[in-house]
Amino acid sequence: MTHEEHHRVLVKRLASSIAPVRRLWPISARLALWLAVEAAVLTWVVAHTRNDFVPKLAWPSYVLEVVSFALAAAFSAHIALRSAIPGRSVLSTEAGFIISLVLAGTAAFILAWPIDTSGSLSEFVRVGMRCARDTCLLASLPWLALWWAVRRGAPLQGGISGAWVGAGALFFAFAMMRIACPIDEPLHLITWHLLPALAAIALSALAGRAWLGFNLRLLRRHRAA
DSSP: OOHHHHHHHHHHHHHHHOOOOOOOOOHHHHHHHHHHHHHHHHHHHHHHOOOOOGGGGGOHHHHHHHHHHHHHHHHHHHHHHHTTSTTOOOOHHHHHHHHHHHHHHHHHHHHHSOOOOOSOHHHHHHHHHHHHHHHHHHHHHHHHHHHHHHHTSOOSOHHHHHHHHHHHHHHHHHHHHHHHOOOOOHHHIIIIIIHHHHHHHHHHHHHHHHHTOHHHHHHHHHHHO
């Protein structure tokens, strides 16, 4: 079989697998719905937390920290939704802006409080494991919602889309954990809030590489047929 004949067969197979789908809503509409999910989770956190976070709103460093991570989450979700549109790439300036927001939020709590190493290791781990768990739990519903929204599109680079999906959900979870968790000590926040969030983002990227690359999987399947 010549190259041209093989190309025609491949195109015919791909075309036969295509089914009509509903037109996707604009990115702004889908982002608004996702932010509504985040708002619902945030409302639940505020209603159930025992942490008296309201006085902290008078601290510029605290507000900067929470707002920075929330904005990083919103911009990451926007990029994740846009990545499901073929031909819409992520600009380096956009990625740099999000990284700058995360660094600014991290610097805010590192500079605001001294690192305390006087506590026992067992207590540090016991309390920290609970915070790491809660960070992932708070991110789970927004992650699923954003994953579904991206999956309905046609992401060509599943790993990158998965990473932005994870960043959207986990950075917002970090911001909400600053409301839910009464601990402001930097070592606790880095070890049990930020690092689990970054690890979950990496896992989301791996999941995206395996399950979000719809077009690439379809092409491999037909090549193997």
